[in-house]
Amino acid sequence: MARLRVFVNERPVDVARGATVRDAVAALDHGLADLLATAAAYVTDGVGRQVDARDPVGEAGGVFRVVVTARRAPAISKEALRRWPKAELHVHLDGSLRPATMLELAREQHVRLPADTPEGLTLALSVQGVHSLEEYLTKYQLTLAVMQTAAALERIAYEFVVDLAAEQVRYVEVRYSPLLHRPALTLTQAIEAPLRGIERAVRETGTRVGLIVCGIRTLPPAMSLELAQVAVGYRSAGVVGFDLAGAEHGHPAEDHRAAFALAVQHGLACTCHAGEGDGPASIHQALQSCGAQRIGHGTRLGEDPALLEYVVAQRIPLEMCLTSNLHTHAVPSLTTHPFRRYLEQGVVVTLNTDGRLVDGVTLTDEYHLAHTALGLGKDELVRVVLNACESAFLPEFERVALVARIQSELEKIA
Ligand SMILES: [Zn+2]
Incomplete structure (x- = not known):
C-alpha cells in the first residue's frame, strides 16, 4: 500500500x-x-x-x-506513598481509636455509643460537616468515654502504634491529655498506661514513639501546671513534650505559661496548638510567652508577614493537618490551604493527620492529598518527610540518625 x-x-x-x-x-x-x-x-x-x-x-x-503545554511527572499512587517511610508529629490518641476496639470497650464498660457497627460509628464520629473547632472537639467526648480505664488506654496506645507502623511510619509523636482521664485515673496512672502499650508496640514494630501530654486551654491553668509537674517525671520513660490543646479563641495560651516554663525547665520540648481557631497573634503568644518550639497547625500564620518571616528565620516547624483544617473550617477549601505556599516561602512544614478516626484519614492519605490536591511533586514530598524527622522532639544524635536512616530509605525507593 x-x-x-x-x-x-x-x-x-x-x-x-x-x-x-x-x-x-x-x-x-x-x-x-x-x-x-x-x-x-x-x-x-x-x-x-x-x-x-x-x-x-x-x-x-x-x-x-x-x-x-505541560510535561507532567507521572502521578505517585497512594500505594507507593504507603510504602514511603514517614514520620508524624501531630496526632491525638483520643482521635485515633480503631472503631471496632471502641465498640468492644463500650460493651465491656457499658458505655452507650451513637452506633453499634464499626461503619456506623465511623460515620457518627466523623467530623465532616461540623461547623467549628468547638463542635469538632465534642466528638472527642465520645472517644474519651471509653478511655477511662488504664487497660483501655494501654490497648488503644498499643493498637495505634501498630496501625502506624503498618503504613511505614518510622517515628511518631502521639498526644493526649491525662487531665481528661480524671477522676477515673490519677495523672500518674493516665500517663503510665499508654506508655506500657507504646513500649510493647515499639518492641514488636520497631517504630519509635514519643508521648506528648496536653494541657487544655479551657481548664484552669493550675491544672496545666499540675500536669507539667507530673509529666516531667516521665521524661526518661517516653514523655517527650508538652502541648496546649482545646478551644483556642478566647482562651489565651499565655494563661498557661507557668506550665510551659516548668516543662522547659525540666527538659521537656514544647509545642502549642495555635493559629487554627484563632489568628496569628495566638501563634505569636505561643512562641513568645510560652516558648513553643513548634506550632500545632499554624494555618493562619501568613496573615502576619513579619511573623511568617520570623518563623522562617528561626526554622520553627509547623505541624500542619490538611483534612482536619477543612473539617474545622480553618480553611474554606483544600485548594486555598496555605501549606504549599508556606513550603515555597521556606517554612518548615510537616504533614499530619490530627485524628485518624475522627478525621477519617491516614498519614498516607494526607501525603496523597498534598500530591493530588496541592500538586506537591516527589521532591517536595520527600522534603516534607525529612522536615518531620528534623523536627522530632528527640535528642540531637537520635534526630540526626533518624534523618539519615529515612533519607537513605527514601533514596532507595525514589
Ligand atoms: Zn491537634
Missing part, C-alpha cells in the same frame, strides 16, 4: 494513506502521542493553526508540530 511522507516537528515520517495526525505523531514518538490523549499537548499545522489529532494527515508533504 502506498505510503505518504509528512513532517512532524521537522522530521520526515512515513505513514499509511488514511492515517491520522496522531498516527503520524506516534510514528515519530509514542510518548508525544500519549501526551495528546491527556491534553498535555496539541498539534498545529505548518502555519500554526491547531488541528484535530483525529483528522487524517491529508496529502503528502503535510507539516505538523506538536506543542507540549
